[in-house]
Amino acid sequence: MEYYKHDIFSSGVELHSLDGHETNVFGGTRHDEYDMTRMGKKQELQRNFRFFSIVGFVVILQATWESSLIANSFGLFNGGTAGVIWCTITVWILVMAMIASMSEMASIAPTAGGQYHWVSEFAPPSMQQPLSYLVGWCCCLGWVSAIPACGQMLAGLVQGMVLLRYPNIKITALWQTTLIAILFVLLVFAFNIFAARYLPLAEGIMLIVHVIGFFAFLVVFWTLSEHVSANRVFTEFQDGGGWGSHGLSTLVGIATPLWCFIGPDSGAHMSEELQDASIQLPRAMMWATFFNGIMGIAMLITFCFCISSVDEVLESTTGMAVLEVIYKITHSYAAVCLLGTLLIILSFFGTVTVVAAASRQCWAFARDRGFPHSDWIMRIKWDIPLNALLVCMVLSVLIASINFGSEVALGAIVSVSNAALIFSYIISVGCLRLKRWRGERLPPRRFDLGRWGGPVNDITLVFLIVSFVFSFFPQAPSVGDPDWAANFNWAFPMFLATCVFAFIYYRCGGRESYIAPVRWVKNE
Incomplete structure (x- = not known):
């Protein structure tokens, strides 16, 4: 060719x-x-990733079947088994359209900058700098806030395993949960700093463990559990939050499937470390999400067949529905320990990949002078963006520390991570769609949607806008609730504060220092 x-x-x-x-x-x-x-960029990082390892990177980061077990409580509470299953299937189909849109952009510009670079190239000329600047900040917020969210979930798994065996032990105080989460955060950063050269190898190994673990859980659930009826699993919805409508409640519960599939742009942020990125990256993003979706939906349906009572599972003292179900069907603490440890290992390396993607995103944005002290953040040492990793580590610890004072912090952190990344997807796909609508020529690409590009972009935008809106919904309506602050989803104020800060910094000097990536792009 x-x-x-x-x-x-x-x-x-x-x-x-x-x-x-x-x-x-x-x-x-x-x-x-x-x-x-x-793109006018200098190659600074070693291209150690190949197709198999980058597929492993995306698969392990999304961790769809693991997330369907660990983070299903929000969807079960708002939607029930039927709601979370049908919502997850729908989200998977629509996410495939989103991945196709993003894969095409990644083929055009395979850069660690990802969305903010794509916006800079495809937005109308008058909006290229300010819009890409805002998207850059939102991308960084989304990825950095995902790190403590993953740390919190790892802490929850550890606490749940201990509580199941020793129900009277005192380990659920906010400060204890937060310290465990921070410990996990520090460990994953240590891996990314001191074992970075082994990251591609680790992703390949974890991909194999991911598949083996999937079948291990399926065998346990299929062979040892008493299953409820299919009619109950697929048709019984639940309005746990009191929204007054099963449909609305299920949409509010979209946080569960979104968390299972969020982060498909992770591969893009590693594209400058991937060999033959303009074709291997789109293929990896598509195949990883396709197979992750099949495994995630199969696991979720199987798990729901094992739930005799949704309310009983949600009220478990362990705080982790999957641990409660495993113990009920095996009657073995050893089984819970073994399978729980497998989830912890996979989730740990999933967090390792989140850190890698977040640091590359921040490094790329600093390379274009998007941050204060960008010259320091963008420095490469030991063939990794070391200073960007250190900045992400400090910010992750600070965000995790919010949990010291609020038990609803985890929900807010998860929501703001979802919302910030979804916002960046909306703007980048929207700019691409606008360029198509105007009949403007797109740069050459090795992954091309052709005549299906417009419809796929349209479907993607409708899905993303709906997802963005519901990312800010709380578990239950808080109108008239005297304790509204405890139930309020604080993701929106966090997201808005980031946008306001970015706007102020941009107006006060950021626009002079920030170099929109399109300025370096060589047109044909």
Whole structure:
């Protein structure tokens, strides 16, 4: 296949034929050289990832079947078994459309900047700088806030396993939960700093463990549990929050399936460390989400067949429905310990990948002078964005510390992570759709939606807008509730505060220092 038949713009490397697989000193192919030169970026990171390892990266980060077990309480409370199952299936189908839209953009511009770079290229000229700047801040908020959210869930698994065996032990105070979460956060950062060279290998190994663990849980649930009727699983909805409508309640519970599939852009943020990124990245994003969806939905349906009473599971003293169900069907603390530990290992490495994606996102934004002290944040040491990792670590610990004073902090952190990333998806896909609607030519790409691009973008935008709105809903309506502050979803104030801060900083000097990526892009 002949790809770009002209000379690469300023690198001095002629690309008359790119059928070969020659690599440069960073491990990149000639396609990678072309893409980096077109975007005006300097290759600084080693391209250690290959197709299998980047698939593992996306799969382990999404951790769909694991999340369907760990984070199902919100969906079960608002929607019941039927609500969470049908909502998850719908979200998966629509997420595939979203992934297709993002994969096309990733093929055009395979850069660690991801969404804010794509917005900079595709937005109308007058909006390229301010809009990409806002999206850059939202991307960083979404990824950094996901780290303590994952740490909280890991802490919940550990506490749940202990409480199941020793129900009278005192380990559920807010300060105890927060300290355990912070410990996990520090451990995953330590892995990303001191074992970064083994990250691709770890992702490949964890992908195998991910598949083995999936079948291990399925076998236990299928063979040892007494199953409820299919009619009950697929048709019984629940309005636990008191919204007055099963449909509305199920939409409020969309946080569960969103958390199971959020973060498909993670691969994009590792694209400057992936060999032959402009074609391998789109393929990895699509296949990872496709197979993750199948496993996640199969696991969720199986799990719901094992729930004899939704209310009883939600009221478990362990705080983790999956641990309660495992113990009820096995009557073995050893089984709970074994399967629970498997979930902890997979979730731990899922958090490792979240840290990797977050640090690359922040590093790329600093490279374009989007932050205060960007010159320091963007420095590369030990072949990793070390300073960006340190900044993400400090911010993650600070966000996790919110939980010292509020038991609703976890829900707010999860929601703001979802909302911030979804907002970045809306703007980037919206800019691409606007460019198509205006009939403007898109840059050459190796993953092309062709005539289906417009409809796929439209479906994606409708889905994302609905998801964005419901990301800010609390578990239950708080109108007239004297204790409304405890039940309020504080994600919206957190998200709004970030946008306001970004706007103020932009107006007070950020617009002079921030270099919109499109300024370096070489047009054809």
